Amino acid sequence: MAPKGAMVRRHSLLSGPVSTVRGVGPDGQKLLERIGIRTVEDLLWHLPRGYVDYSKIVPLRSLRAGQEQTTIAVVGRIGTRRTARGQLITEMELRDEDGTPTRHSVVFFGNQFVKQRFMEGQRVRISGKVRPKFRDLGLTFDKPKIEPADREAVHTGRIVPVYRLTEGLKEGHLRRWLHTAVEGARDRSGKVATSPLVDHVPDPLPTEIRERRQLPTIVEALKQVHFPDDPMALFRARRRLGFDELLTLQLATAQRRARWAAEARAIELTVADRELEAWTRELPFALTSAQRRALGQIRADLARAVPMSRLLEGDVGSGKTVVAALAMRIAMRSGAQSAFMAPTELLADQHFDTLSALFERGGPTLEKLTASVPRGERERTLDRARRGELDAVVGTHALLEEDVEFKRFALAVIDEQHRFGVGQRSTLREKGLYPHVLLTTATPIPQTLWQTLNRDLDVSILDEMPAGRQEIKTEVRTPDSLPRLWPWVKMRVGRGEQAFVVCPRIDPSDDPTDGGRGSEGARPPRTLLFDPREAEFAPSAVAMEEDLRRGPLKDVRVGLVHGRVPQKERDVVMTRFRDREIDVLVATTVVEVGIDIPNATVMVVLGAERFGLAQLHQLRGRVGRGATQSFCVLVSPQKDSDRLAAMTETVPDERASRGSERASRGSERASWGSEGAGPPHRLLNGFELAKRDLQIRGPGQFLGQEQSGFADQLRVVDIMDIDPKLLDDASAEADRVIGADPDLERAEHRGLRDAVDELWRRYAYA
Numbered sequence: 045m046a047p048k049g050a051m052v053r054r055h056s057l058l059s060g061p062v063s064t065v066r067g068v069g070p071d072g073q074k075l076l077e078r079i080g081i082r083t084v085e086d087l088l089w090h091l092p093r094g095y096v097d098y099s100k101i102v103p104l105r106s107l108r109a110g111q112e113q114t115t116i117a118v119v120g121r122i123g124t125r126r127t128a129r130g131q132l133i134t135e136m137e138l139r140d141e142d143g144t145p146t147r148h149s150v151v152f153f154g155n156q157f158v159k160q161r162f163m164e165g166q167r168v169r170i171s172g173k174v175r176p177k178f179r180d181l182g183l184t185f186d187k188p189k190i191e192p193a194d195r196e197a198v199h200t201g202r203i204v205p206v207y208r209l210t211e212g213l214k215e216g217h218l219r220r221w222l223h224t225a226v227e228g229a230r231d232r233s234g235k236v237a238t239s240p241l242v243d244h245v246p247d248p249l250p251t252e253i254r255e256r257r258q259l260p261t262i263v264e265a266l267k268q269v270h271f272p273d274d275p276m277a278l279f280r281a282r283r284r285l286g287f288d289e290l291l292t293l294q295l296a297t298a299q300r301r302a303r304w305a306a307e308a309r310a311i312e313l314t315v316a317d318r319e320l321e322a323w324t325r326e327l328p329f330a331l332t333s334a335q336r337r338a339l340g341q342i343r344a345d346l347a348r349a350v351p352m353s354r355l356l357e358g359d360v361g362s363g364k365t366v367v368a369a370l371a372m373r374i375a376m377r378s379g380a381q382s383a384f385m386a387p388t389e390l391l392a393d394q395h396f397d398t399l400s401a402l403f404e405r406g407g408p409t410l411e412k413l414t415a416s417v418p419r420g421e422r423e424r425t426l427d428r429a430r431r432g433e434l435d436a437v438v439g440t441h442a443l444l445e446e447d448v449e450f451k452r453f454a455l456a457v458i459d460e461q462h463r464f465g466v467g468q469r470s471t472l473r474e475k476g477l478y479p480h481v482l483l484t485t486a487t488p489i490p491q492t493l494w495q496t497l498n499r500d501l502d503v504s505i506l507d508e509m510p511a512g513r514q515e516i517k518t519e520v521r522t523p524d525s526l527p528r529l530w531p532w533v534k535m536r537v538g539r540g541e542q543a544f545v546v547c548p549r550i551d552p553s554d555d556p557t558d559g560g561r562g563s564e565g566a567r568p569p570r571t572l573l574f575d576p577r578e579a580e581f582a583p584s585a586v587a588m589e590e591d592l593r594r595g596p597l598k599d600v601r602v603g604l605v606h607g608r609v610p611q612k613e614r615d616v617v618m619t620r621f622r623d624r625e626i627d628v629l630v631a632t633t634v635v636e637v638g639i640d641i642p643n644a645t646v647m648v649v650l651g652a653e654r655f656g657l658a659q660l661h662q663l664r665g666r667v668g669r670g671a672t673q674s675f676c677v678l679v680s681p682q683k684d685s686d687r688l689a690a691m692t693e694t695v696p697d698e699r700a701s702r703g704s705e706r707a708s709r710g711s712e713r714a715s716w717g718s719e720g721a722g723p724p725h726r727l728l729n730g731f732e733l734a735k736r737d738l739q740i741r742g743p744g745q746f747l748g749q750e751q752s753g754f755a756d757q758l759r760v761v762d763i764m765d766i767d768p769k770l771l772d773d774a775s776a777e778a779d780r781v782i783g784a785d786p787d788l789e790r791a792e793h794r795g796l797r798d799a800v801d802e803l804w805r806r807y808a809y810a
Contacts, residue, residue, distance in 0.1 A: 057084060057241055057244050058083065058084050058085040058088075058241070058244055058245065059083055059084070059085060060083060060084055061073060061082065061083060061084075062076050062081055062082060062083055062084055062086065062087050064084060065084060065087060065221050065224055065225050065241065066224050066229050066237065066238050067217075067220060067221055067224060067229075068221050072217065072221065075210065075212050075213040076213070076218075078210040078211075078213070079208060079209075079210045079213070084225065084241050085245075087221065087222065087225055088222075088225055088226070088241070088242055088245065088266060089759075090207060090208070090222070091269060091270075091285075091759070091760065092205035092206055092207055092269065092270065093206060093207060093208050094205075094206040095203050095204065095205055095206060095272070095278070096112060096171075096203075096204045096206060097112075097203050097204075097275075098112070098113075098114040098171035098189075098200055098201055098202060098203070098204050099114070099201065099202050099203050099274070100113075100114060101114050101115065101116060101169075101201065102114060102115050103115065104116070104117045104138060104139075104140055104141075104146060104148060105140065105146065107148065107174050107183050108174065109174050109175055109176045109183055110173075110174070110175065111173070111174060112171075112172065112173050112174075113171070113172075113173075113174055114169065114170065114171040114200055114201050115169075115170055116141060116167060116168070116169050116170075116193050117138040117139060117140070117141070117146075117148070117167070117168060117170060118138070118139040118140065118141060118143060118165060118166070118167055118168075119136060119137075119138070119139075119162050119163065119164055119165060119166045119167075119168055120136070120137030120138060120139045120145060120149075120164065121136075121137045121164065122134065122135070122136045122137070122158055122159050122162070122164065123135055131153065131154065132153075132154050133151055133152065133153050133154070134151070134152040134158045134159075135149050135150070135151050135152075136149060136150045136151075136152070136158060136162065137149050138150065138170075141167065146182065147177070147180060147181050147182025147183070148182045148183050148184065149177070149182065149184050150170060150184060150185045150188050150190065151184050151185070162190070162192075166192065167192070167193035167194065168190050168191065168192060168193055169190070169191050169192070169193045169197065169200045169201045170185055170188050170189070170190045170200060171188065171189045171190075171199070171200035171201065171204070172185040172186055172187055172188035172189055173185070173186045173187070174186070189204070189216070196227075196230075198219060198220060198223045198271075199216060199219060199220075202271070202272075203271075203272045203274070203275070203278065204219075205219065205222070205270055205271065207219065207222070222270055223270075223271060224238065225240070225241045225242060226240060226241075226242045226266065226267050226270045226271060227240055227267070227271065228240040240267075242263055242266050242267060243263055245262055245263055245266060246262070246795060246798070247261055247262040247263070247795060248262065248288060248292075248795030248796055248798060248799040249262070249288065249291075249795060249796070250792045250793065250795070250796070252792070253777050257287065257773055257777070259280075259283070259284045259287060260280055260281060260284050262284070262288070264281070265280075265281040265282075265284040265285055266281070266285075267281075268280070268281035269281040269282055269285060282760070283767075283770060285760045286760050286761045286766075286767075286770055287770060287773065287774050288760075288799065289759070289760045289761050290497065290761060290766075290770065290771060290774035290775075291774045291777055291778055291781075291796070292796070292799045292800055292803055293497060293498070293803070294496070294497065294499055294774065294775060294778040295778055295781065295782065295788070295796060295799075295800050296800045296803050296804070297497075297498050297499040297500040297501070298499040298500070298778065298782050298786075299786070299787075299788075299800065300500045301353075301499055301500035302786060304350055304351060304353075304478070304500070305350055308349075308350060308351050308478040309349050309477075309478060310348070310349055310350065310351035310352070310454065310477075310478045310479065310480055311378065311380050311452070311454040311479075311480075312346075312347055312348065312349055312378070313346035313347065313374050313375050313377075313378040313380060313454060313455065313480065314346070314347045314374070314377075314378060315343070315373075315374045315377045315378070319377070320343070320370070320374070323370060323373060324370070326405050327366070327402070329510060329511075330511075331363070331366070332362075332363065332506070332508040332509070332510055332511075333508060334358070334362070334505065334506045334507055334508035335362075335363050335366065335367055335506060335508075337504070338356060338367050338504035338505070338506055339367050339370055339371075341354070341502070341504045342354060342356070342367065342371050342482065342504065343371075343374065345480065345502065346371065346374055346375070346455070346480055351478045351479060351480050351481065352480035352481060352482065352502075353480075353481050353483075353500050353501050353502065354481070354482055354483070354501070354502045354503070354504060355483045355484070355485065355494055355498075355501055355502070355503045355504070356368065356482060356483065356484045356485075356504050356506065357484070357485050357486075357487075357488070357489065357494070357503060357504070357505055357506065358486065358505065358506025358507070358730075359486060359488065359506070359509065359661075359665065359729055359730045360486045360662070360665030360666075361509060361510070361513055361665065361668075361669070362486075362506040362507075362508070362509055362510070363506060363510055364459075364484045364486075364506060365395060365398055365399070365459075366402065367504075367506070368384065368457045368459075368482060368484065369398075369399055369402045369403070369407075371455060371457070371482055372384065372399075372408055372435075372436050372455060372457065373403070373407055373408060375408075375435075375436075375454050375455040375480075376407070376408040376435045376436070378454070379452065380452050380453070380454030380455065381429065381432065381434065381435055381436065381437075381450045381451065381452055381453050381454060381455075382408070382435070382436045382437075382453075382454065382455035382456070382457065383436065383437045383438075383439065383443055383450075383453065383455075383456050383457065383472065383475070384399065384436065384437070384438045384439075384457040384459065385439060385440065385441075385443050385456070385457070385458050385459065385472055386438070386439070386440055386459045386460070387440070387459070387460050388440065388611065388614075388615060389414045389415065389416055389440055389615055390615050390618050390619065390622075390639045391459065391460070391639055392412065392414050392438055392439055392440050393412070393414075393639075394639045394640060395438050395459065396410070396412045396438040399436070399438060408435030408436040409433075409434055409435045409436070410434075410435065410436045410437070410438065411425040411428065411429075411434055411436075411437055411438075412425075412437070412438050412439060413425055413426075413437050413438070413439035413440075413442050413443055413448070414439055414440045414442050415440065415442055417442075425437065426447060426448060426449070429448070429449065429450050429451070430449045430450070430451060431451060432450075432451030432452055443472060443475075444471045444472060448475065449475070450475055450476060452476075453475045453476030453479050454476060454479050454480060455479055455480045455481075455482065456472050456473055456475070456476075456479050456480070456481045456482070457482045457484070458472065458481065458482070458483050458484070459484050460484065460485060460486070483501075486662060486665065486730070487658055487662065487730075488658060488661065488729075488730030488731045488733060488734040489734060493766065493771070496771060496775050497771075499778075505731070507729065507731055509729075513668070514668060514671075514673060514674065515668075515726055515727060516647075516664055516667060516668040516674045516675065516676050516727070517673065517674070517675050517676070518664065518675075518676040518677075518678065518691055518692050518727060519675075519676075519677055519678070519692065520652070520677075520678045520679075520680060520683075520685075520688045520689075520691070520692060521677055521678070521679050521680075522679070522680070522681055522683060523581055523679060523680075523681055525679070526679065527596075529648065529677060529679075530592070530595075530596035530597060531596065533545075533597070533628065533646055533648065534596065534597055534599075534600055536645060536646055537597075537600050537627045537628065540643070541643060541644070541645040541646065541672060542621065542624065542626070542627055542628065542629070542641060542643050542644040542645065542646070543627070543628045543629070543644065543645070543646035543647070543648065544628075544629050544631060544635060544644060544646065544647045544648065544663075544666055544667065545588060545592070545628060545629070545630045545631070545648045545650065546630075546631055546632065546633065546635065546647070546648065546649045546650065546663055547582075547583045547584055547585040547588050547630065547631070547632060547650050547651065548582050548583070548632070548650070548651040548654040548655065549582055549583075549584045549585070549632070550584060550585050550586060550606045550607065550608055550632055551584050551585075551586045551587075552584045552586065552587045581650070581651050581679075581680065581681045582651045582654060583650045583651060585604060585606050585630050585631060585632050586604070586606075588630050588650065589602055589603075589604040589630040592628065592630065597627075597628055600627045600628055601625065601626050601627045601628070602626070602627070602628045602629075602630060603617050603620065603621060603626035603628070603629045603630065604617070604629075604630050604631070605617045605618065605629060605630075605631045605632075605634060605635070606631060606632040606634060607632060607634050609634075614634065617629070618635075618639060621641060621644075622639060622641055624643060633655075633659060633663070635663070635666055636659060636662045636663055636666075640669045641666070641667075641669065642669040642670035643670060643672075644666065644667045644669070644670075644674075645667055645668075645670070645672050645673065645674040645675065646667060646674070646675050646676075646677070647663055647664055647666055647667045647674075647675070647676040647677070648677045648679065649663055649676070649677070649678050649679065650679045651679070651680065652678035652679055652680040652688060653680040653681075653682045653685050653687065653688060656687075656737070657687055657690060657691070657733045657734070657736070657737040657740075658730070658733070658734065658737070660678065660687075660688075660691055661691070661730050661733050663676075664676040664691070676691075678691060678692075686740045687737070687740060690728060690733060690736045690737070690740065691727075691728075691733075692727070693727070693728055693736075694725035694726060694727055694728075695725060695726065695728065695732070696724065696725055696726075697724040697725055697726040781793065781796065788800065
């Protein structure tokens with residue numbers, strides 16, 4: 045909960061209902077509430093997920109097919125007709141500004157109100173993708189935005205914001221409402237009807253900090269982030285919002301750590317050296333040096349009265365679960381209880397099986413708690429946990445239910461922590477009195493970045509893979525290689541193996557310039573503005589599954605899973621894949637984090653250039669779990685992509701034994717690939733790829749278009765894409781503020797105190 049006395053100071057207009065914004069009304073308010081927008085302030089902070097640059101005006105006669113363009117024209121004749129299939133279309137002929145007729149036009153499908161909105165002879169501004177006319181020499185606009193040329197540009201002729209929507213909420217309406225809130229509204233005579241509501245947003249930054257870091261005011265930043273004048277103004281605006289977010293998070297976590305050190309009293313969990321060593325000798329494998337180092341750090345934390353808050357970070361297969369299991373065993377040895385929370389039932393089942401095997405020889409008593417556990421069994425588990433008869437519970441979000449109680453809860457392990465919200469993690473923590481918390485993630489982020497952002501969080505790194513893990517052979521191919529690739533996949537399936545095929549979007553109707561974000565697919569292109577050329581190769585999972593099932597893999601059992609499939613149905617598909625009832629699984633990045641499929645040996649990523657390096661690395665980690673050689677094929681038209689080159693780059697393997705060279709001679713290559721083997725080398729690991737990603741991007745391209753649950757304390761900054769200079773600036777100011785005024789009691793820090801309080805309120809930060 046937030047500290048006592050927390051109060052967020054806001055102008056009454058900002059806290060008023062969003063229906064007070066001119067044009068929204070009761071119906072608009074209901075639609076906006078579906079995406080969490082209830083107040084005027086919520087609307088102002090509904091930031092764009094991307095932009096389309098329509099600012100350059102192209103003369104009508106200079107339009108080029110296949111490009112997103114803006115032009116100014118004079119409306120010619122407007123007529124309606126029906127196609128051969130009976131579909132009603134409205135066509136608006138376009139003339140040059142001097143009135144000269146052209147062959148160009150604008151076509152509206154099913155729109156009968158164009159004649160009421162525009163009249164012949166009117167000058168209009170049009171933005172959209174231009175395409176050739178069917179059986180005509182002219183051009184037409186595809187799904188255009190059109191406005192009177194004498195009115196203020198909102199949807200055309202500028203850098204246009206693109207927002208997250210919901211069913212029934214039209215893009216044009218939301219953009220118009222935001223323009224009214226940000227720029228104000230004028231009546232038909234041009235007089236001011238309403239003043240900009242954004243002017244009432246208080247600036248949390250002291251003037252001294254803002255001027256020292258050369259940042260715009262918060263009002264100017266919000267205006268420019270919604271309706272930027274130019275790319276540089278947009279960059280400066282988003283940089284200001286990112287700075288605020290990084291500074292606020294660091295202040296909040298620093299205060300929390302100081303409060304824990306002064307007030308919190310966790311149960312001290314200890315174990316003798318000899319006993320811990322005996323446990324490790326019982327394991328069916330030897331711990332790596334990285335696992336031993338991490339275990340030592342965790343053990344030291346558990347022995348203190350200050351509650352542990354540690355992140356265990358390592359590649360898929362690096363042995364995070366084993367380290368967590370030993371921590372749970374230390375809790376049991378101290379007479380305390382622990383819980384292991386996973387994001388899905390399938391993962392919870394997998395962890396339950398793994399932990400049960402590890403705890404066979406005198407480990408903690410263990411039960412499972414998920415939505416699928418029968419009611420009677422669930423009640424027995426809850427009763428045993430409440431009485432203290434149960435040492436550990438493995439579960440999903442079911443662990444967060446109010447009736448889940450423990451007698452002496454001392455350790456919470458949260459697997460793939462980025463899949464849970466801050467509030468959910470806090471709810472699990474509240475099951476005990478200051479329990480120790482161990483978070484795990486396979487997403488590679490530099491240790492220094494974690495510790496700078498989250499000042500209450502310590503980090504342990506597993507940068508070493510257990511012995512015997514085979515490296516996944518990775519190659520980049522262009523789309524024209526697909527006719528040879530699918531027979532190779534079919535050949536491997538014929539040998540009893542399985543394959544993933546990952547696509548950047550779900551449905552063919554999804555806008556490929558969306559980067560898959562509307563469909564939870566690929567990360568958006570890491571550019572300031574969307575580049576329509578990046579949408580050239582973006583296969584959809586729905587279409588690809590049908591094409592493969594009817595075409596090159598028609599004799600193969602093909603399955604489909606994506607983010608619009610309900611979680612229970614998703615689990616059924618993944619279970620069938622695990623049980624080898626499906627040979628090839630077509631998916632989006634919902635499989636980025638998932639259960640182990642030891643029999644899966646092939647990962648094909650289509651439109652690979654549309655994914656971030658971390659995503660590609662995670663997807664590659666879905667294969668290579670068994671003894672058979674595994675492959676990752678990245679399909680992209682961009683042959684010169686630095687990111688894809690990093691996925692195939694190798695470095696000398698310092699830990700490779702001399703026998704690895706002999707082993708490599710027996711490994712096979714894809715039948716369509718190249719031959720040859722060299723001295724012991726390995727692919728870049730996750731941490732090396734994270735560093736390379738920063739090198740490739742360089743500073744500046746630091747803001748994500750939209751978050752997807754990762755590090756959900758941040759709604760502006762993408763933690764995978766932070767400008768080091770921005771982080772250094774925010775960290776330096778955080779150090780200065782904390783050093784001079786740790787409780788933010790000074791008058792000049794009132795805005796920062798309010799921002800921290802808002803963070804507590806918004807995320808139930810505890």
